[in-house]
Amino acid sequence: MAQNSSRPAGRHFLQIPGPTPVPDRVLRAIDRPVIDHRGPEFAKMAKTALEGIKTIFKTANPVIIYTATGTGAWEGALVNTLSPGDRVLMVETGQFATLWKKMAEKFGLKAEFIQTDWRTGTDPALIEAHLRKDTNKEIKAVCVVHNETSTGCSSPIPAIRKAIDAAGHPALFMVDTISSLASTDYRHDEWGVDVAVGGAQKGLMMPPGMSFNAVSPKALEAYKTSKLPKSFFDWEDMINMNKVGFFPYTPATLMLSGLVEGIAMLHEEGLDNVFARHDRLAEAVRRAVTHWGLEILCRDPKYYSSTVTAILLPEGHNADAFRTLALEHFNISYGASFGPYAGKYFRIGHLGDTNDATIIGALAATEMALSLAGVPHKKGGVQVAMDYLITAHSAPVRVAAE
Ligand code: PLP
16 A cells, blocks of 8 residues: 555455455445345255255265365365274474374374375375385375365375275275365376365355365265264264255355355366366466575475465575555555464465456566566566467467366
């Protein structure tokens, strides 16, 4: 904002990797009179939402919709399938994997944590090697974050499935899709995932406060013998009530209305087009960053995220101070840094209802902020990103909407 002004003019550039900007259509869908959550109108809408969300997870099996943030769906995944003392294999890809592991420990699970330096995704070979050592097949679940929002590194879910199978291991496969779902490809059934954890506030373009568990028949079998206490997050009550379009408690009625609209918008664009748009915008951001001469936190291009890019600032430049400066001058918010890299990087989110012009605007604000903050960089990153987008638009690959 200009130095002496108390109101930042224009639209805020919300470039955090979720919650993402909520499109007007979704806002209008939420902005309606409250309806009876035990009435026929609600049941019809809830069934549409419950069927619609299956098309996003690409599953024919039940998807549970929680009135809770993603953290609640993490809990749902664990308590519905596991028992105290169970061993689970997790991978320290970053802040969110670490939080999920801490939650597992709070529930009395024995988490085995494959360590990384937070600059890479999950190496399937490490999963396979770990599982092969478990000759008594005691590990009950392998839990992986598909897209580690804190670092901008993604993990190859189909290859991890293959690794579990190659080790001949019966563990459940659980995947956190919170910042990948509806932005990059995710195929619950085809990829053989047992429990997926999802959130509404990223690719689904909704406000925060709603989350999901997609569950496989194997996960539903595990439910029958799991002994961790569960009440609010209990799958059985939900699945039974959902069959007739209701919930065991008062659901977030208006949020469900927004969800139906968000899903409709994704299908109008076509999921493959949505994924291609995210890939394109991510590549534009990376090209600008590379031109600036700054380092992308994710070390290996094969793990690059299509929804968020974490950018390291050179030694002597504090990333939190940089974010504050950019917010004050250019009305733009970036994601913060965590763990061993706290204060060292900032994150540009490029997911949800966004487009080329918005991302170019965000990159321009970033390039100006780098100059103002005195961060050494080579000017012209925005031009490089524009050149890339022009080329990408010259030969667009668009598939028909669903
Ligand atoms: N997992 C991932 C990958 C996330 O990005 C987040 C939040 O951003 C969470 C879990 C936690 O979700 P929530 O903050 O909605 O509880």
